[in-house]
Amino acid sequence: MAELNLEIITPEKPVLKEQIESVTIPGSLGGFQILKDHAPLISSFEIGIIKVKNGTSENYFTTSGGTVEVNHNRVLVLADSIEKVSEIDQNRAEQAKQRAEERLKRKHEEDIDEARARAALERALNRLNAVKKYT
Secondary structure, three states, X not given: OOOEEEEEEOOOOEEEXXXXXXXXXXXXXXXXXXXXXXXXEEEEEEEEEEEEEEOOEEEEXXXXXXXXXXXXXXXXXXXXXXXXHHXXXXXXXXXXXXXHHHHHHOOOOOOOOHHHXXXXXXXXXXXXXXXXXXX
16 A cells, blocks of 8 residues: 655666655664655655565665655655665675775875775675665
C-alpha cells in the first residue's frame, strides 16, 4: 500500500523514483521516519543509512549526507552520494578504509587534510557496517 512518492537524486544522476510506504533518514539531529501525511519539512541529513520500506520489501542505501524535502506526500532526497547496500563492493570499501587510516597516521608527516581523511574513513566504515548488517 504505497502512500508516498519518493525521489532520490545525486549530483550525478537520478537514483530512485517510486511509491513507497515509508523512508527513514539519518537526520543531523537523529534519525527520523517519514510516513503518509507527514508535515512539510526541509532537513539536512548525515552519513548513515536510508531505509526505504514498501510492503514487505525493505531496501537500504548508504549515504554521505544531503538534504530532504517533504511536502504533500512527496519526498525529495538530494544526496551528496548514495549507494544501494546490496551493490556495495566490500573490497573497495575496505581499501578506502585502509587508505583513510593511512592518511590519518601520516597527518603530521605530510600536508594531509585531516578533516577530509576523517570524513573518508567515516564513509568507508558506514559502507562496511551496512554490508555486514544488511546483506
